[in-house]
Amino acid sequence: MSASPAPLVHVRDLEVRFVSRDATVHAVNGVDFDLAQGESLCILGESGSGKSVTLRALMRLNPPRRTVLKGTLRVAGRDVIGASEAAMADLRGSSVAMIFQEPMTALDPVFTIGRQITETVIRHEGVGRAAAEARALELLELVQIPSAKRRLAAYPHELSGGLRQRAMIAIALSCRPKLLLADEPTTALDATVQIQILLLLRQLQQELGMGVIFVTHDLGVAGEIADRIAVMYAGRFIEEGPTEALMRGPLHPYAQGLLGATVHAGLRGQRLTTIPGAPPNLERLPQGCAFAPRCAFAAEECLAAVPSRRSPEPGRAARCVRVPDLALHAAA
């Protein structure tokens, strides 16, 4: 945990619910974390675990009419939950920016790449068109798009998937954000292009000193880029810790299952394990640990209440009754 007094992101007891006439979906159910300046966190989880919802909540980008946010959420020193829509619009794109999964649909098909960058620059920095265009060119060069000048006039459908995602990154970086959020930025890309985009993001993060929060279901991606990993299940962080340590020895049975179900070099020749069962229905969450019904080690106390965060060593924590709580994190 960072000792700096004002972390870039400060989240406590975050709850996100989607309310409709038929049902209430409990997408995020009590998430706590801090992110320091320049730090990178990866939120790992399967579809529907609430990772994208958590990420979007940081910018309040979930559908405004159906979403209920609760808890404490501060980004770059500003309160997100109570802020006016106008204040949020000022924050979005300037201090915090987001990259989306599918660059084909996340870019407006009838505006040029250049235009989509310059409108952000003009919106937040109040500069003229010429200055914004110069900045757009710089940005395309920064994300290593070849013949950048020509690409400014290109439409999204005229670029390859990899170039589109680079353009997406250029848009996100256009106002030098302190925090970059990336929602599965490589999932829609070819394997070779994935690596290039990851390396680019890693390099940009270090050069520009941004805090980065990454959402993915791909363990390889997580290991490549993150300082810390948080594993999410049914809307909760069930385990978090430094990347190395978590990958080597996950504490929570779900995290163990997730790592066991993934191909990596250490497991050559062995059978992959699977996690039996399916994730819980988010409309009716169980009272206790949401993973208990699928867990081989589930005991009675797992079903009674949601396990608290237990920390066996500094910087690591898991919500599992089998993890010893040495309470070392209380000092940090």
Next chain:
Amino acid sequence: MFFYLLRRLLYAVPIALSVSLVCFLLVHIAPGDPVNAIVPADAPAAVVEQIRREYGLDKPLPVQFVLWLWHVLQGDLGRSLATGRSVSEDLYAAVGNTLMLALAAAGIGFLAGTAFGTLAAAFRGTWVDKLAVAFASAGVSVPHYWLGMVMVVVFSVMLNALPAMGAGPGGSASWAWDWQHIQFLVLPALTLSVIPMGIVTRAVRGTVVEILNQDFITTLRGKGLRRGGVVRHVVKNAAPSVLAIMGLQLGYLMGGSILVETVFSWPGTGFLLNSAIFQRDIPVLQGTILVLALFFVVLNLAVDLLQTALDPRIRRT
């Protein structure tokens, strides 16, 4: 872009040619010998023969077509069988009147439809949306000649506020943009605007809802764009398909106002067509249909070009 324009223009030529062929064949599709439409049934054979020669009906069909087309290209659409007046002159006045009515109706219908459709999409699922959709369905379903008569009963007979028929003090011959004349345009234009209003409302609502659900709207919000900035993107994305529908509707308005023009005795093409049909006045029918069909071709071309200018993805195909 220039070559695209040229190609589109060239594509329009065969369409225009086939349209004129159909118009020409109209005479021959109608049951019986076309001469029967001109002369009384009990006319002597010599007269029939003479008329046949005068109208060129004794020549083979392709020759007749080429001759007819040649005259049409010179602006000569023949003479009315009923009045003996030049078809092109009558048609010129009628097209002007219909164009005026159609543009007024389109102006009202498109503006109201766009406003209702946008409101419905912005407040989708709420009572605003339901009201707009109900209004649009009513507009599309109401028979407009009936609506025209109701309007006449309410506004002309009961309220005595607006004239019921005609095109102003001087008839179709003189028109001026003052209230004296414009008041005659109000009821027919309102009546005629109801269908395009309904159709445009539904089209705009559907298109805007679809666009608002797309991922790039989240990207735009994520960039911190204000409502106005997002609206600009929505408009440019929605414009191509909405324009296509508006173009078609304007085409229908040009030709589809027969009933409304008859109800209001508006001296336009619909009125002309109506009397030509009842009098079996084939040259007038031919000329009117040809001009209206060519309007459609030109409108479609204009819409296509506009769409291409707005949506870069169309250009390469």
